[in-house]
Amino acid sequence: MSGVIKQIDKTIYGPVLSWRFGKSLGIDVIFEISTCSFNCIYCQLGQIQRVTPERKVYISSEKVINDLKEFLSKNIEFDVITFSGSGEPTLATNLGEIASEIKKLCPDKPLQVLTNSTMLLLPEVQKDLELIDRVICKLDAANDKTLKQINRPAENINIENIVAGIKSFKQSFKGILDIQMMFMPLNLAQIEDLANLLNEIQPASVQLNTPLRPYPMQWHRENRGNHLPEDLTETRQLKVISKEEAEFIEKTLKDKTGLNISSVYRE
Template sequence: MMCGFNYKEIYIEDGRRVLEVNILPEKYCNFDCIFCPIGRSQNKIDTQKSFDILDSSLIELENMIENTKAELVFINSKGEALVNEKIIDVIKVIKGKGLPVKLLSNGYILNRSEYKEIANMCDEVIGEIKVISDEDFQKIQRPIEGYTFENHISNMKVFKEQYKGKFILELTILKGYNDDEEAIQKLKNIIKEISPNKLIIARMEDEIFKKKFGITDERFKGISNELIS
């Protein structure tokens, strides 16, 4: 399968010009979340795979970095970017240009030795949490069989303990799943356990899923204040 990368328009975040790149040809993920904007996971995997990345894709990445005057490259892919066996080459190209790398992972496989080494090459790593119980984890995130929510939290915690870069934890608040007071307390405990360098509180922005999972501005603000305090 041929894999050219695709890019988002450059944008400014925290004063830096960010180039966002997707390094997967279609969705390859170890989860199959019911609210995923990319759609269903036909390819549920957590082992690395070859996508026949051509040298031309890596050269194009170099050119994109130069032409856009990027100051940070964000690897944000259709699924779990770590399963692309050429991700190390991608990171090396970016580092070769003297730029920092931010990586989005759902966080589950960060503690596996082969993936830990790759993530450790990045300057910033984002891990994600969407639920607070294993029952909901199985029901709405539909992970690979054998995955548990407890391991999800533990994997991020153990990764963070040895990581020298900036670990960012992104919590998505979902109506009916993690938006009541009991859930907020559980989230507080999870934050304390993982001890991220930065916390991002998010909510469902996709129009299709807002109706079922969206929360009001007022509630979102209240929860955000409670978790960040």
């Protein structure tokens, strides 16, 4: 059976059709209101309601697992399970517990996490991610000025700690570590510096993106998945890079790092 779960009272959503991952079943461990240690100017959730680095249980493991069991009973096809949803998954202190339960329920499905990389220096977060097959770490800026312009982080979050966190996590992590980068006119001038950071990190691959979706002016839970026109309320178009600029970035990063690079413009 194929289909998409759009119920907004569920912590499970999708499967979302992703250019990177195929049919991706979303797991939302934040859920109640949008909560993140960033407030990115391009966030598909819109303005983040609670910008915080606070780690705690945001929604019970029991609800997430019950929602997943209900979804699985419908026999809907999907390729991969992704922790993403209404904010930053590594803020949830029950992430590791939920991952462990999902592995028991879906042993054959790859489990992945989309993270903004701000919590990776914490040993407890590294432990929570032990069972994950692929962690995709956001890196949009090479200095604090651009970090503040694009990602608008909570207090005391800086590039030095973010990069140190990714590198420290990679040392112990047994799964695949990718980097995803959102390119906008604001960080175009940082390609060289970002290439240097990639050379330090040595991810398995790099995914290049640009904000193709408009920025919603208010949060609604449907924003977790792919936007459908009927889901959109008021939106604002974002400045994106051109196809030529995307090709230039891809070629430059490839030449300077030798890494495997994929781009939303090409896929």
